[in-house]
Amino acid sequence: MAPAVPVSPLAPKSMPDMPAIDGVRFASGAAGIKYKGRTDVTLVLFDEGTTVAGVFTTSKCPSAPVDWCRANLGAGRARALVVNSGNANAFTGRKGVTAVELTAKLTSEATSVPASEIFLASTGVIGEPLPAERFGSVLGDLVRAADPDGITEAARAIMTTDTYPKVATATVDLGGVPVTISGIAKGAGMIAPDMATMLSFVFTDAPVEASALQTLLSRGVKGSFNAITVDSDTSTSDTLMIFATGAAARRGAPAITNAQDPRLAGFAQALDRLLLDLAHQVVKDGEGARKFVAVTVEGAEDDVAAKRIALSIANSPLVKTAVAGEDANWGRVVMAVGKAGERAERDRLAIHFGDTRVAVNGERDPDYSEAATSAYMKNEAITIRTELGLGHGRATVWTCDLTKAYVEINGDYRS
Amino acid sequence: MAPAVPVSPLAPKSMPDMPAIDGVRFASGAAGIKYKGRTDVTLVLFDEGTTVAGVFTTSKCPSAPVDWCRANLGAGRARALVVNSGNANAFTGRKGVTAVELTAKLTSEATSVPASEIFLASTGVIGEPLPAERFGSVLGDLVRAADPDGITEAARAIMTTDTYPKVATATVDLGGVPVTISGIAKGAGMIAPDMATMLSFVFTDAPVEASALQTLLSRGVKGSFNAITVDSDTSTSDTLMIFATGAAARRGAPAITNAQDPRLAGFAQALDRLLLDLAHQVVKDGEGARKFVAVTVEGAEDDVAAKRIALSIANSPLVKTAVAGEDANWGRVVMAVGKAGERAERDRLAIHFGDTRVAVNGERDPDYSEAATSAYMKNEAITIRTELGLGHGRATVWTCDLTKAYVEINGDYRS
Structure with a gap:
């Protein structure tokens, strides 16, 4: 089916074979x-024998499926995952819990695996x-049709306002x-740490307990999904899970x-x-995004301060609209440094665009050359680097510009 | 001169006689x-004999005039105020300090008052x-022309992207x-606590030390200028000052x-x-604003938690674009409650639109009636009220919607 909005101009030019x-x-x-x-x-x-780990939204109002997954994660075993798009089953009260239980029950019946090893x-x-x-x-049909090659179609089925499916894969020793x-992800609004994307699932045949x-995932999320932001809004449903079948053990993997x-x-x-790749794909499909922006802060008191400033x-919004307008408005970067609440000394600041x-x-x-900077701002990928000159703290986060299309898409989402 | 953009539809229908x-x-x-x-x-x-008090931006990168005012405020005496629009003299390094000193020197020469009693x-x-x-x-011309009736023209001279001058007045026993x-204010972007508006000046003939x-102003700002937000961006220049001439003492005021x-x-x-009136006028002139939104949170653990959630x-951005789209998207309100980081219990939440x-x-x-709620969202003034059901904490903040015009204005501000 043709998408309602055109594919993001920042979409990868090709998709990998999965x-x-x-x-x-x-x-x-x-x-x-x-x-x-x-x-x-x-x-x-x-x-x-498949093991599982997960990281979820920090929202105080999480969706019913997030509650369900958190409860099932303790045993660390997974046999099935069911994902639907179109309805978040969030803020649905008692009905939400019933819907989750019914989904698990139906899945358990169709697959003959216990509900405690089903994730939603x-x-x-x-x-x-x-x-x-x-x-x-x-x-029942899905169980019969299940196939090792269906991952790209799965990436497509979980899309909401996403304009392209997000997949990534790597083979490693x-x-x-x-x-x-291999992993899949979907965005596209309500993207902010922690978590960043709404849904992402990673699969491996490595035998890892x-x-x-969980340690690997919690560590990997910091510089990837927890370092991207589209609009600072954190979803009630954000879920990142990794499933390891251990099948490679049969081929001798330790x-x-x-x-x-x-x-x-x-x-x-x-x-x-792979997590960074998927996270970048989520930003590049930020609603209305036309520019991909890397924001680096160096010389902060520590890494935490650097990330907060970044x-x-x-x-x-003023920095993001300036990028949309291809305006190298570094004064707004100064403003944003100043409002972050972290230590900064105005007279030590240096700012680079590219x-x-x-x-x-x-x-x-x-x-300073207005002409050179303006020419740079016409690029699709923009780097904004701020040096504070105070210490060794460093962080990079990624975002997109704020365009009229963001307002258009989000001003008319439900209808 | 005709404004570049039309006057905000939320502008007051008439201006008071000042x-x-x-x-x-x-x-x-x-x-x-x-x-x-x-x-x-x-x-x-x-x-x-005029006394003065002030509240300034919390930015770590304040403008040179903000530094100047803070330094002069200690003595609590004022004889002159000079305000310019078009250039914030912020992040101008040593040149900024020189510019401030020169402005004060020129003013001192023209007025014969000491630089330490001049505010900028x-x-x-x-x-x-x-x-x-x-x-x-x-x-020199300004000193000769100075007149008790020039306040409305002053409100006009300090405008930047404002579409109307902001004035308010009250007479009290x-x-x-x-x-x-009487007070004047200007916005219109970079509006967030603390401070909220970029510039506001209040004048009175009351004899108050x-x-x-300072105590009155610091208290008054909490529920007014520090309770409004247009885009969460805090300016480097935010300044609110009150000047009390004490002239009413001659008429017997204590x-x-x-x-x-x-x-x-x-x-x-x-x-x-008066501070609330001016603060509301600033929000109503938020860049691209079409709706005036009051957000009330009740039943929070305490007032601080309530304000943070509000x-x-x-x-x-998702709530604000929904309001722009006249969409009663309370799901996004739940999302915003959830991401605030304050205690909230999903199953106790109640949300009212009007x-x-x-x-x-x-x-x-x-x-729930979609038709009734949708009809309500067509109003120019929208109230969103969230009850948390946890305690007695309460706060109201005011904002505007996020429209394509905001992106347009801020994507092309410098050119």
Whole structure:
């Protein structure tokens, strides 16, 4: 079906071929939750022995599926994942809990796995009761259709206002044996740390115990999904989970029980990169985004201060509209540094747009060239770098510009 | 001169007649700082004995005039105020300090009052050196032209992207003698607590000592200028000052030395109302604003928590675009409650749009009527009220919607 809005100009030019992950099968279908004529529910089946870890929204009003996943995560075992788009099952009160329980029950019946090893995620409108009974008619078909090659279709089925499916994959050595990591994600509004994207799922055949997997994921999310922002709004549904089938053990991969295991180094690095790739894809599909912006802060008192200042810049509507207008308005960057609440000394500040230093020692760079800077702002990818000159704290966050299309999309979302 | 953009539809339908304040004279002129063909500098002269108090931006990168005012405020005495628009003299390094010193020197020469009793404020573009020498050619004329009736013209001269001048006045009893309070303000972007508006000046003939005046102002700002937000961006220049000439003492008004003086009650209340009136006018002229939104949070753990949640709602781009789209999207209000970081229990939440309860007990109100709520959202003034059901904390903040015009205005501000 043709998307209602054109694909983001920042979308990757091509999608990678997604190899099968041993022990994972996908199936997507149309349950008619909200959208007509497109897939809106995905079932992922895992072989026995699959471990799981997760990171969820910090919202004080999380969705019913987030509560469900948190409760099931303790055992660290997963056999199935059900994701629907079109309805977030958030702020649905007692009905929300009932819908989650019914979804798990229907899935358990269709798959013959215990409800405690079934994970659920929903994304879409908040506050509408989720008609979970509609899953009943499709789950049996999905179980029969489940196939190792369905991951790209799954990435498509979980989209809401996303304009393109988001996938990433890597193959990496684990104790002399190649293992695969693949992930999918969806945005597109309500993107801010913690968590950043609304939904992302990562799958691997590496044999990694649940607690080690959790350590890797919690570490990897900091510089990726927790370092992106579209509009500073944090969703009630944000969910990032990783599922490890361990199937590569049959090919000789070592079973990893500790995140500090040196054999895990390459895997951990590949996972970090994959999470960053998916996180960037989410930003590049920010509603109405036309520019991809990297905001780096250096020389802060510490990394925490650097990140807070970077987020203050990246979330500032005035900075974001200036980028949209291709205006190298570094005065607004100063404003955003000043409002962040962290230590900053006006007369030590330097600001770069790309390679051009626009301000230094608390004032406009003597060599500032409006023409050169304006030419730079026409690029699709913009870098804003602020040096505070106070310490060694450093952080980078990624965001997009704020355009009229963002207002248009979000001013008319429900109808 | 015709404004570049139409006057905000939320502008007051009429402006009050502004009575003269005994002991205050105004003059506005054109120094050609940035704008052509309009006034951009205002001189306010105060009779001897005038006291002063002020509240300034919390930005870590304040403008040079803010530094200047803070330094002069200690003595609590004022004889002159110079305000220019078009250039904020912020992030101008050593040049900014020189510009401030030159402005004070030129003013001191033209007025024969010491530089330590001269206050300065600048608003406009950040990072451009302020050509303060241009004030030299106009200050002499301004001193000669200064007149008790120039306050409305002063309100006009300090405008930047404002679409209308903001004035308010009140006459109130002080110990049996009527005294007058009048104020002016300008916005319009970078509006967030603390401070909220970029510039506001209040004048009175009441005889109130500087320390008592400071107490009144610091108290009054909490529920007014520090309870409004347009875009969550805090300016480097935000300045609110009050000047009290004490001239009403000649008509028998008592000299007030203590903010707790019971004779001050009516004055304090009138000042609070005037600050709120000006703060509301600033929001109603928020860039691109089409709707005026009051966000009330009740039943929070305490007032601080209530205000933080209210600001989270009022600053949420998704809430603000929904209001712009006349969409009663209370799901986004839930999201904003959830992300505020304060205690909230999903299943106790109730949300009202106007008099219509849209959600209760953590889910959509059983009596929810999409038609009634949609009709309400067509109003120019919108009230969003959230009950948390946890305690007695309460706060109201005011904001405007986020429209395409905001993006348009701020995406093309410098050019």
